[in-house]
Amino acid sequence: MIPGSFSYHRPASVADAVKLLSDLGEDARPLAGGHSLVPMMKLRLASPAHLVDLHGITGLKGISRNGNNLVIGAMTTQHDLLASEDVAKSVPILHEAALLIADPQVRYRGTIGGNVANGDPGNDMPALMMTLGASYRLEGASGARDVAAADFYQGAYFTALEPGEILTSVSVPVPAAGHGYAYEKLKRKVGDYATAAAAVVLTMSGGKVATCAIGLTNVHETPLLAADAATAVVGTSLDPATLKKAAAAAEAIMAPAADARGPVEYRKHVGGIMVTRALQRAAANAK
Amino acid sequence: MNDLTPTREQRTAALEGMGCKRKRVEDIRFTQGKGNYVDDVKLPGMLHGDFVRSPHPHARVKKIDDTEALKVPGVLAVITAETLKTVNLAWMPTLAGDVQMVLADGKVLFQNQEVAFVVATDRYAADDGINKVVVEYEPLPPLVDPFKSMDANAPVLREDLAGKTTGAHGPRKHHNHIFEWTVGDKDLTDAAFRKAEVSIKEMISYHRTHPSPLETCQCVCSFDKIKGELTIYGTFQAPHVIRTVVSLIAKLPEQKIHVIAPDIGGGFGNKVGAYPGYICAAVASIVTGKPVKWVEDRIENLTATSFARDYHMTTEIAATKDGKVTGLRVHVLADHGAFDACADPSKWPAGFFNIVTGSYDFPTAHLAVDGVYTNKAPGGVAYRCSFRVTEAAYCIERAMDILAQKLNMDPAELRLKNFIKPEQFPYHSALGWEYDSGDYHTAMRKMMETTGYAALRKEQAEKRAAFARGETREIMGLGVSFFTEIVGAGPSKNCDILGIAMFDSCEIRMHPTGAGIARMGTKSQGQGHETTWAQIIATEIGIPADNIMVEEGNTDTAPYGLGTYGSRSTPVAGAAIAMAARKIKAKAQMIAAYKLEVHEDDLEFDIDGFRVKGLPEKFMSMKDICWAAYNSVPPGMEPGLEAVSYYDPPNMTYPFGAYLCVMDIDVDTGVYKVRRFYALDDCGTRINPMIIEGQVHGGLTEAFAIAMGQEIRYDDTGNVVTGSFMDFFMPTAVETPHWETDFTVTPSPHHPIGAKGVGESPNVGGVPAFSNAVNDAFSFLGSKHIQMPHDYWRNWKAAKALGAIA
Incomplete structure (x- = not known):
């Protein structure tokens, strides 16, 4: 549990950080909250020669509005997110999900950017960002580009980030007023990754589901959008048969690994239950 | 007497003696971050050692190449079994009469076994060095399943035992067999089963888990070449035993070994035995002439030092139709891992598992335990229990529930029917123990009344009906447990460790101003000895507990003791304290008689001093007697006021209790909720009720962890898959139920x-x-026994197997 030696860099601007990453090449890793990278280094599963700490870049922290979008700086911590009244009011599912991430100590340090950029299928925020239709701003030596969260994840720890690029902010379209939402996460204990989790954002009209998006956490090597399940519920009043159909459609795209949280069959089964419960709760709190 | 004269109640309260909820004095430093733990020990020039460990569960070690490691800046030495052989320390004796490799000697027998010890100027350099040691392995087939250990074609694990048909505890039946231990009357028991109207049989497993104290095992060894003295700071639950063991195996004179156990961050049995880290750090210090620190990390702690349990107990009860038990037959397959390193009293290869008759009046019983080797870490320690007592309690308490289910009787009623009756104490059990005292019926009935047991059963019946009607997906279980422990090892007639009788000791020295120091053979790891030991003295001799300092853990100053584990401190050392205090009191009485000019028989002890019978105003306080002990003792008496007691207990003690767990389980997810947990404990005289409550809270939290998910699990190829707190269930305050x-x-x-x-x-x-709560919840669906641990997915699996999930 002792990391190998490394050099430490603390750039003051995104431009400096990008230049450092570009100059140092593959031996360098950007450091945000460190909750994924540092444990890997302690186990010597990662041995970067250079750490580029992003904490010195003031512009990467903070939550602001850009039209109908909420823009969250990459170095904004989960705690900052929880403290934001705007987030709680306009995108309450983020508030709800952030509370389910580990414990207060982790949330004081863990960042949104790190959570979504690392490509860890166990992280909660990626599936939420896909559900909300968010996009990520990536900045590198050749400039900046925006990638939809839904297009970002390619495999476990594999993302659309090119070498030398940094994820600098997340842009979240604010859902319609009166939308319903829920993040249902089954976990063994505080601090654990989800055995399975489902995010639902929907709108209701005349007692029926008008629009719906469903995201799934930790039931595949990437976070998933359960599009068929969402389609299945639109236009329904979430009757038992529909819920069953939606759960089955969601389960059909799940491919979790067997681990100490349970065998594959169990994790898929409870994944379906999380979808059902999230749909029911979201419909109940929609206005 | 005037208004300012303290009342008797005020004088008693001022002592903060037995029965007082005295706040823990040690917490003043612990809560301010001022404890002094082994990792706080920093000596000039101190080096750091760390292990190269085996990735294989079973392999031949072909070659260890340290060339590149020695080139790493700061790396000073790489110690291997070959190095240790030059000082005859490649292997060490275990407390169970086996031998254990200190470093891999020719082969490795479990994953993460210690292979080489890298010594460097700091911890980072040591780990850099570890990564440069090249070990060539030839993998061998691993033996993981204990039930296959004695197959004819099972791999030979312990080549060092080739041809040895007898072990420390008798004949060995197979090359992977360690011992067979039998107790009880086989013929009589077999006859009881032949005549039984009803019988049950079930294989009840208690899975492998780990004590996992917050502070891992660690030490600093410092060898002074000039004086030829070795000082060891370590996380030792039994410092004196460590001193003697080191003297015997390292051939160092015992007076030249100084063992110091500073503050310890939890032990739970993990810190009783001796580990390769201690030997390697000591040898490294002798080789380099500098102090060497070894600190285990969490993965090493969970995977290499001392697991607990791993008992597979085939249990049978014979009974009459109306529920009177007539016989008990148990066979245990005990998985000991690669070496038998159980920390039991030497003559007890399965500890006190023969307490397995529990709280019940079994006319006859028979027990056989087979210990076997597998490719897993050694250990088998008493994780917050007396030796193998928690396995025994689990075995009988599950079996009684299974019998109740078969008889269609309420499990509480079945227990009440079979309890040893108050008038039967002292009670001789069929498996050889003499239970000193107990009143089981009163405790059980109090539990049932306080919890509203009958009403809970009624609610359960209603919920089951609702479940059957499809109105709820939640099932409810009531877990009844009535246990009898056997603690306080132990009487010299049946308990020793490596030949040393398991007494314990106390030395009390009173100072002239009415203060004093008590030195002990025990060693607190969080139990609060500094608080409670002073309370015993306070009540015994009438000096306020605040005026008594308690010191433990330094073998140069403390009287010889066998340490703290197996709930032995209060039964054994607590008695030594009282006996030493009574010697002080006896001398104090002679001094008081002299000063008050009466015969000592004319004095009576009165809270905090001696009073002349019939003359209440003629009184001498203990404080004044302490002063007098240093200036005006009776002619012919030696001055001073001190005493020492080594207490050899005449018997074990037998605490007992009645517990009830109320649990709700969602069958669709397997998620459980402990709605209520009630624990009634009878531990005899209560020294500090607040500390007792804290102990019960802590022990219940560990029990909750073990039953509901905590395990050390190996996959089929011998990889240990629970090496961190991500997967080894360590509940936080959020998961922990209310007690x-x-x-x-x-x-x-x-x-x-x-x-x-x-x-x-x-x-x-x-x-x-x-476990009974989970099993009780599922029983109406036709389940007989579901093995622990009862984590979510296993509960779901049980529900599915019982047809409760479509």
């Missing part, structure tokens, strides 16, 4: 203050309560 505590008091008749010990009762009684 309700209660008590009855049945003092031990043979203990000087009637105390029995409590620290481990909640783990012993808690595990069956949780």
Whole structure:
């Protein structure tokens, strides 16, 4: 549990950080909250020669509005997110999900950017960002580009980030007023990754589901959008048969690994239950 | 007497003696971050050692190449078995009569076994060096399943035992067999089963888990070449035993070994035995002439030092139709891992598992335990329990529930029907113990009344009906557990460790100003000895507990003791304290008689001093007697006021308790909720009720963890897959249920203050309560026995197997 030696860099601007990453090449890793990278280094599963700490870049922290979008700086911590009244009011599912991430100590340090950029299928925020239709701003030596969260994840720890690029902010379209939402996460204990989790954002009209998006956490090597399940519920009043159909459609795209949280069959089964419960709760709190 | 004269109640309260909820004095430093733990020990020039460990569960070690490692800046030495052989320390004796490799000698027998010890100027350099040691392995087939260990074609694990048909505990039946231990009357028991109207048989497994104290095992060894003295700072639950063991195996004179156990961050049995890290750090210090520190990390702690349990207990009860038990037959397959390193009293290869008759009046019983080797880490320690007592309690408490189910009787009623009756004490059990005291019926009935047991059963029946009607997906379980522990090892007639009788000791020195110091052979790891030991002295001699300092853990100053584990401190050392205090009191009485100019028979002890009978105003306080002891003792008496006692207990003590767990389980997800947990403990005389409550809370939390998910698990190829707190279930405050505590008091008749010990009762009684609750919840669906641990997915699996999930 002792990391190998490394050099430490603390750039003051995104431009400096990008230049450092570009100059140092593959031996360098950007450091945000460190909750994924540092444990890997302690186990010597990662041995970067250079750490580029992003904490010195003031512009990467903070939550602001850009039209109908909420823009969250990459170095904004989960705690900052929880403290934001705007987030709680306009995108309450983020508030709800952030509370389910580990414990207060982790949330004081863990960042949104790190959570979504690392490509860890166990992280909660990626599936939420896909559900909300968010996009990520990536900045590198050749400039900046925006990638939809839904297009970002390619495999476990594999993302659309090119070498030398940094994820600098997340842009979240604010859902319609009166939308319903829920993040249902089954976990063994505080601090654990989800055995399975489902995010639902929907709108209701005349007692029926008008629009719906469903995201799934930790039931595949990437976070998933359960599009068929969402389609299945639109236009329904979430009757038992529909819920069953939606759960089955969601389960059909799940491919979790067997681990100490349970065998594959169990994790898929409870994944379906999380979808059902999230749909029911979201419909109940929609206005 | 005027208004300012303290009342008797005020004088008693001022002592903060036995029965007082005295706040823990050690917490002043612990809560301010001022404890002094082994990792706080920093000596000039100190080096750091760390292990190269085996990735293979079973392999031949072909070659160890340290060339590149020695080139790493700061790396000074790489110690291997070959190095250790030059000082005859490649292997070390275990407490169970086996031998254990210190470093891999020719082969490795479990994953993460110690292979080489890298010594460097700092911890980072040591780990850099570890990564440069090249070890060539030839993998061998691993033996993981204990039930296959004695197959004819099972791989040979212990080549060092080739041809040895007899082990430390008798004949060996197979190359992977360690011992067979039998107790009881086989013929009589077999006859009882032949005649039985009803019988049950079930294989009840208690899975492998780990004590996992917050502070891992660690030491600093410092060898002074000039004086030829070795000082060892370590996380030792039994410092004196470590000193003797080191002297015997390292051939160092015992007076030249100084063992110091500073503050310890939890032990739970993990810190009783001797580990390769201690030997390697000592040898490294001798080789380099510098102090060497070894600190285990969490992965090493969970995977290499001392697991607990791993008992597979085939259990049979014979009974009459109306529920009177007539016989008990148990066979245990005990998985000991690669070496038998159980920390039991030497003559007890399965500890005190023969307490397995529990709280019930079995006319006859028979027990056989087979210990076997597998490719897993060694250990088998008493994780917050007396030796193998929690396994025994789980075994009988599950079996009684299974019998109740078969007889269609309420499990509480079945227990009440079979309890040893109060008038039967002292009670001789069929497996050889003499239970000192108990009143089981009163405790059980108090539990049932306080919890509203009958109403809970009624609610359960209603919920089951609702479940059957499809109105709910939640099932409810009531887990009844009634345990009898056997603690306080132990009487020299049946308990020793490597030939040293398991007494314990106390030395009290009173100072002239009415203060004093008590030095002990025990060693607190969080139990609060500095608080409670002073309370015993306060009540015994009438000096405020605040004026008594308690010191433990330094073998140069403390009297020889066997240490703290197996709930032995209060039963054994607690008695030594009372006996030493009574010697002080006896001398104090002579001094008081001299000063008050009366015969000592004319004096009576009165709270905090001696009073002349019939003359209340003629009184001498203990404080004044302390002063007099240093200036005006009776002619012919030696000055001073001190005493030492080495206490060899006449018997064990037998704490007991009645627990109830109320649990709700969602069958669709397997998610459980502990709605209520009630724990009634009878530990005899209660020294500090607040500390007892804390002990019960802690033990129940560990029991909850073990029953509901905590395990050390190996995959089929021998990889240990629970090497961190991500997967090894360590509940936080969020997961931990609320605890309700209660008590009855049945003092031990043979203990000087009637105390029995409590620290481990909640783990012993808690595990069956949780497991019985889960099993009880599922029983109406046709389930007979579901193995622990009862984590979410296994509950779901049980529900599915019972057809409760479409």
